[in-house]
Amino acid sequence: MSSPETKLELYDDYASATESMEGQMSVQSASRNTTDPSAPNFSTLDEPIKDTFLRDVKAVGVKFYHVLIPREKKTLLKDWDLWGPLILCTFMATFLQGTGDELYDGGPEFAQVFVIVWIGAMIVTLNSKLLGGNISIFQSVCVLGYCLTPCALALLVCRIILLAEQTTFLFFLRLIVAGGGFGWATYASIIFLGDSQPANRKALAVYPIFLFYFIISWLVVAHSNV
Numbered sequence: 001m002s003s004p005e006t007k008l009e010l011y012d013d014y015a016s017a018t019e020s021m022e023g024q025m026s027v028q029s030a031s032r033n034t035t036d037p038s039a040p041n042f043s044t045l046d047e048p049i050k051d052t053f054l055r056d057v058k059a060v061g062v063k064f065y066h067v068l069i070p071r072e073k074k075t076l077l078k079d080w081d082l083w084g085p086l087i088l089c090t091f092m093a094t095f096l097q098g099t100g101d102e103l104y105d106g107g108p109e110f111a112q113v114f115v116i117v118w119i120g121a122m123i124v125t126l127n128s129k130l131l132g133g134n135i136s137i138f139q140s141v142c143v144l145g146y147c148l149t150p151c152a153l154a155l156l157v158c159r160i161i162l163l164a165e166q167t168t169f170l171f172f173l174r175l176i177v178a179g180g181g182f183g184w185a186t187y188a189s190i191i192f193l194g195d196s197q198p199a200n201r202k203a204l205a206v207y208p209i210f211l212f213y214f215i216i217s218w219l220v221v222a223h224s225n226v
Contacts, residue, residue, distance in 0.1 A: 059079060070188040085144070088152050089117045089145065092151070096220070120212045120215065121141045132197070144189060144209070150185040151213065154178050154180065158178060161174050178220045182217035186209060186213050190206055
């Protein structure tokens with residue numbers, strides 16, 4: 001039989017082991033490591049949803065601004081996202097989709113516009129990478145998507161023009177509007193993507209961009225449904 005002293009030692013060992021395993025289950029969130037005194041001292045996990053949403057909306061708006069006035073080249077490449085391209089693609093697909101009338105429907109389907117935009121952007125990006133471009137795939141898709149903004153504005157103007165009774169003059173007016181959006185989109189994308197290509201291969205990289213926005217602009221001007 002074991003002595004009382006032995007039982008006491010075993011109990012003490014068990015109690016000490018139990019105490020060593022006890023602890024607090026709460027984990028403090030890591031604070032943001034930054035030297036900017038104006039930056040918030042909490043991580044994005046602790047940030048309110050409203051602040052996160054407003055910050056992302058502001059970032060998307062800034063990118064739209066830089067596409068409309070393409071002066072600063074690094075904004076779309078540094079902080080890329082796909083929210084803007086998704087919004088523009090959905091907007092254009094909604095307005096360009098057909099009415100379902102086989103006799104008078106000349107517009108593409110919703111999914112067809114999505115395929116043209118995203119597959120086209122991926123092909124242009126792949127061509128850029130094969131030519132030695134020094135940007136990532138998502139950066140290129142981001143730029144190409146945001147640069148659809150002039151085409152989307154041209155589509156909106158053309159839809160307004162279509163509310164009137166169509167004449168030859170209004171057709172050429174729509175053609176000019178779509179052409180302006182095409183030129184604007186091509187110019188903006190070249191501003192952002194031009195420096196990412198080798199100097200002796202820029203022409204080979206620009207041609208697919210030209211063709212991509214030309215197809216989108218042709219859909220805008222050719223769509224005749226109200």
